Amino acid sequence: MAEPFSVLLPVYAGDDPDHFRRAVHSVTTEQSRRPDELVVIQDGPVPGALSSMLERLRRESPVRLVHHRVPVNAGLSHALSIGLEVCRHDVVARMDADDISLPGRFAAQLPVIEAGAELVGSGMYEFTDEETITARRTPPVGSAEIAAFATFHDPFNHPTVVYRRSAVRAAGGYRELDLMEDYWLFARMIQRGAKVANLPDPLVMYRVDSGSYDRRGGWRLFRSEWAIQREFLRSGFTNRFQFLRNLLIRGGYRFVPVRIRRALYQRRFSRPASLDV
Template structure:
């Protein structure tokens, strides 16, 4: 039997002025140097002007990267959807791995995900651990597994953890690509990918450490997010993805959530979406600072 060469893939990262230089360095190192299967290249999109310390961290990452880095600079802060669309246009490979600029990829992330892509899937996500600025594991976000479960969940919520996904750029383009929609551009994209027949999968295993800061739950509320929610639900319904009942239900349930006080929103969110970790799990995931790197093992 002839062996099949592994598919090369592009790591896509977007940075903006609000990102921490140290967290960016941790994220970059974990997703490139720290992987048992490295990307063939990195496309790094700088979304508008940034401070000198972040610029220095980017320069250091590029200078020491074992793989080629394409650094794309946008003159103005255009938002995540635009930054990722530009990044996709600069990628040399069809297979794209997403990574946020303040998270940590566990060492076997790509080694676990890429075989599914190579077997024919178009979109593969994973579970992820949530952790805070002190390195404490707060819990696990476990996504739905199996196409039927993913499709059913997508009619109420995003069935993928965006910072964990690997996808085919061609499948993204077939679904219409990213659209500018505050904090929900990924949900809209993934729902449309499911609708047009993309092969989708999730690994329940947490393979990314997702950093949760003090403002994480504040950003999920307010009028701006409510407006995005209404637009999202209109898009899903007008495109035939959700029924009339699901549209009304989602606007009421998800819309109301945007106006719940943060002191209630945080425990409510964690009750629904975040599973507590066992002591054994916590002991198996060690987050510690070694120089400027975060090491996960």
């Protein structure tokens, strides 16, 4: 039986109004299976152009659009935690304000949830504009492969996931961990025995820019890396060998020169010849 579901989309002052409009259209008017509501969490004050765009989209939306304001920008995990409480439905799809969901996304993912999965992600394209695809990310498929992969890498592309709110709550919800709140949540869900799945085909286009490789490195990300690896070890999600391996490889990656980081990343993710839709 088809279940109702919500889309949860946070927006903040740094988001581009046109990109936001494109993201909203991609999860509403363009979907072959539309959500029952779109919940937009405004994380702190936003500029006038973005505020006007939000109001316009609220008026024009073909689905119920809930605009919830958070007075002070407190970060993604806080916004998502509030958003999960605002959503009417147990099934929630994540979306970001500058990405694009392909038209068949929900038609592909919702049947997996309705068949018993509690968390399902998908592959995704990285793009600089809608004509330039730079990479294709294919996640691990199958619960055993996902669990094994998770001890070293995040097994889900966060902007692609659909999950049951009840399963997220059972794992403790989003917790504050700069830039890695999603990985920490998914690891706890796996550890608690949540039924997880991935669809290998790209269902979301993830926007990147010239600064993307810089943001994958530096002390800020290393501190988050240290924190999450310490939590994994403390909780028994990883063993001591995996803890040391992860700090050496994942932590060391944060300090290699940007040009080397770019080359390593591009070796891992192949560039597709065309957009498959």
